[in-house]
Amino acid sequence: MAAAERPETDFPMPIRIAVDAMGGDHAPAAIVAAALSAVSESDLNVRLTLFGPLQTLTEELRRQEPLGHPHIDLADAPQVIGMGESPVKAVRRKPRSSIHAGLTFHREGRADAFISAGNTGAVTAASLFMLGRLPDVERPSIPTYFPTVCGKCLVLDVGSNLDSRPEHLLQYGQMGTAFATYVMDVPNPRVALLNIGEEPAKGNDVVRTAYRLLSRATNIRFIGNIEGRDIMHHKADVVVCDGFVGNVVLKLTESVMTALPVLIRQAAATRQLSAATKEHIAGILRDVARRFDPETYGSCAPLLGVNGTVFVAHGRSSESAFKTALRLTARSASAKLTNVIGRLVQHAA
Amino acid sequence: MAAAERPETDFPMPIRIAVDAMGGDHAPAAIVAAALSAVSESDLNVRLTLFGPLQTLTEELRRQEPLGHPHIDLADAPQVIGMGESPVKAVRRKPRSSIHAGLTFHREGRADAFISAGNTGAVTAASLFMLGRLPDVERPSIPTYFPTVCGKCLVLDVGSNLDSRPEHLLQYGQMGTAFATYVMDVPNPRVALLNIGEEPAKGNDVVRTAYRLLSRATNIRFIGNIEGRDIMHHKADVVVCDGFVGNVVLKLTESVMTALPVLIRQAAATRQLSAATKEHIAGILRDVARRFDPETYGSCAPLLGVNGTVFVAHGRSSESAFKTALRLTARSASAKLTNVIGRLVQHAA
Secondary structure: OOOOOOOOOOOOOOEEEEEEOOOOOOOOHHHHHHHHHHHHOOOOOEEEEEEEOHHHHHHHHHHHOOOOOOOEEEEEOOEOOOOOOOHHHHHHHOOOEHHHHHHHHHHOOOOOEEEEOOOHHHHHHHHHHHOOEOOOOOOOEOOEEEEEOOEEEEEEOOOOOOOOOHHHHHHHHHHHHHHHHHOOOOOOOEEEEEOOOOOOOOOOHHHHHHHHHHHHOOOOEEEEEEOHHHHOOOOOOEEEOOHHHHHHHHHHHHHHHHHHHHHHHHHHOOOOOOHHHHHHHHHHHHHHHHHOOHHHHOOEEEOEOEOOOEEEEOOOOOHHHHHHHHHHHHHHHHOOHHHHHHHHHHHHO | OOOOOOOOOOOOOOEEEEEEOOOOOOOOHHHHHHHHHHHHOOOOOEEEEEEEOHHHHHHHHHHHOOOOOOOEEEEEOOEOOOOOOOHHHHHHHOOOEHHHHHHHHHHOOOOOEEEEOOOHHHHHHHHHHHOOEOOOOOOOEOOEEEEEOOEEEEEEOOOOOOOOOHHHHHHHHHHHHHHHHHOOOOOOOEEEEEOOOOOOOOOOHHHHHHHHHHHHOOOOEEEEEEOHHHHOOOOOOEEEOOHHHHHHHHHHHHHHHHHHHHHHHHHHOOOOOOHHHHHHHHHHHHHHHHHOOHHHHOOEEEOEOEOOOEEEEOOOOOHHHHHHHHHHHHHHHHOOHHHHHHHHHHHHO
8 A cells, every 4th residue: 555654653753744845936945945944843743855856955955054954854856847848748757756756755655745836737647656546536636725705615626637527526525525624624514516506406417416426425514506606605615516617717716816906996097096095905905815815825735535645836836835835734644634535435435 | 480581671670679578577667668768769779569468568658658659569478487487387388478479479570589588598498499599500508798807708608508519619609709790899709718728638528629610610710718817808709618617607707796895895904994995995896896797797698599589688687777688689680690690600510
C-alpha cells in the first residue's frame, strides 16, 4: 500500500511534508521563505523536505537563513516541470522532477504528505501514476473554495473531470464531506447537488440519477438540489457538480470581481462625489475584492481520492499563501484524511 | 406552412400581434395597459388582439379606456394556464386557453406574431405542438440577455434544452446570430462557445465537436471558445452553451446582485462613514443592480427555431416591460426573423 502510515506514538511526532520547492511563479524564493516560516511556528509541528535542483535550493536557503533549520531538509531533483508544459508529457519525460521525487518520497512513507504550487495537471497526473486512486474512488477531484456572503463553501469538481457520471458526483459529495468536516472544521456539512431547479426530477439524466444516489447515501448530509443563485448565499457547505459546470461557475465568479469595479466606476461617474467618498468606495471595493481573492478564500486544495495526501497550491502563491497551504496540508495529514475518505467511499460502495 | 406571410405592399401595414392577456403576475391589468400604451406610440405601428376570458378583458379594457382603441381587438379564450401548472399537461387539458387561442390565430396567418408573459414551459410546448419547428432546426431555444460591462450579450441555451448535442450548439449560434443582427442591431455579431479554456481541444466531447462545427459554419462569425470569466467582459455578442450550463450561469449571475449589497454592507460596517457617503454608496448599488434587473437588460426573449414569431416575456413583467416586449416582438415580425433563421440554419445543413 502506498503512502504507508507510521505507527501511533504517545509523543506528538512532527508531520513530515515533501515540498515541491520549484513549483509556482515565485519559486523557489517564496517556497523556501514559507518553509522557514512554517517550521518556526510553535503550533505547527512540521518537518519539511524541499525538492529541487540541490545547488539552487542550497543557495536559496543559505541566502534566506545562513544557518538553515533542523526541520528543513533538502533533496535533489534536477528536473523542473514548467507551468505551461503538457502534464502527461512532462510526467513521462521528466522522471527526476521535483514533483516525481516528492511524490516518491511520500509513497515510500518517508513523508506524510506532498505539496506543490506547480503545474496542477502534472501534479494530478503524477499522483495518479505514482500513488494511484484509493480503492473504490473512481475519479479523484480537486475541490475549490467559493466565497459566499458568510465565508466560503467547497465546490467540486471544478475541471479535473468532465462528463462526470452519477457515481462520481456521489463520491464528490463523500470526499467533500470528509474534507469539510476534518480540515475545514464544518461539523456535519450540508451537501447539495448543483442543478437547474430544486425538485428531484429537474435536470439532465446524470444529475437526476446522482440525486437518487446522494439521497440514499447514509454517510453524508444531502440537502437536495441547489441552483446557481444559492451558492453565493451559502445554502450548502459542499456543492457537487460536473467539472465542466464547476469550472464555468468558478471562472464566472472570479470575473464578477474584475467586472464589478468597472460597473461601480460607471455608476459613480454620474454622481458628484467628494474625494473622501471616492476613497471610501475604493476601499470598500478593495475589501470585497479581497474576499474573492484566492489568497484570502483559499489558495490551495487537496487532490481528494488519491492514495496519499497531496495538496495543490495556487501558482501565484505568495510566501504567506504557501504557508497557509502547508498548514492545511499538515492538518489533512494529521487528520488522516486519506483514511477517512477511504472509509466513506467504501461504505457506500 | 404555418404562420403564413402576407404579401408585400407599398404602404406600411401594421404588425399584427396576438397577445396572451392572461399571462404573468400582473395580468390582465398590466398587459392591457401595455397594449393601450403601445398602440398609441407613433413609431410603433401595431394592431393587437388580446386573448382571454372575454368578460374579464372587456371589463379591464373599459376600466382603463372606456372608448377602447381601434387597434386593439379582444378575442375570447375562456381557459387560463397558471404559472405553476405542468406545461405538457396544461397544454393537453386546456385547448381553449389564451395561449392556444393566440397561437392558433398566429398559425392561421391572422397575426404576425404571438406573445405571452405566462408559463414559459406551456408557451414552448404549445408552440412546438401548434406551429412546429422550422425545417432543419432540431431544438428551438429561448436565448437570454446577459448584462456585461458595456451593455448586454445574448446567451443560449439557458434551460430549454439539457444535454444539447454539438449540432444543437451550432444552431444556437446561427439562431442567435439572426436575432442579434436583425433585432438587437449588432452588426456581424461575434459568436463564442462557452468552454473551460480557449484552446480548441478543451472541454468535453460535445463542446469539442461543436467547436469544429462552429468553425466550419460560413454564415456566422465564430470567434472560438470563451470562458466563464469572459462573458461579463463582453468578449462575445452571442454565447452558445448547453441549457444546463447556461441556466446555472444565468442564476449565478442574478445572485451576484443579491449577494453584492450584503458584501458591500459588511465591508462598509468596518468603516466610519457619513450619512451622505452611505447614501451615495446605496445609490451606486441601486444603479449597478438596475443593470442586472431583467426589467432593464431585457425581460423578454423569442422562442427561436419554431415556425412562427413567438415571444416570451418575464412573468413579473410590468406595464413598461411588457410594452418593450411588444416592441421587440413587432420588430422581429417586421424583420421576418423566422425566415432569416430558416435560411441560416438551412444553409448549414
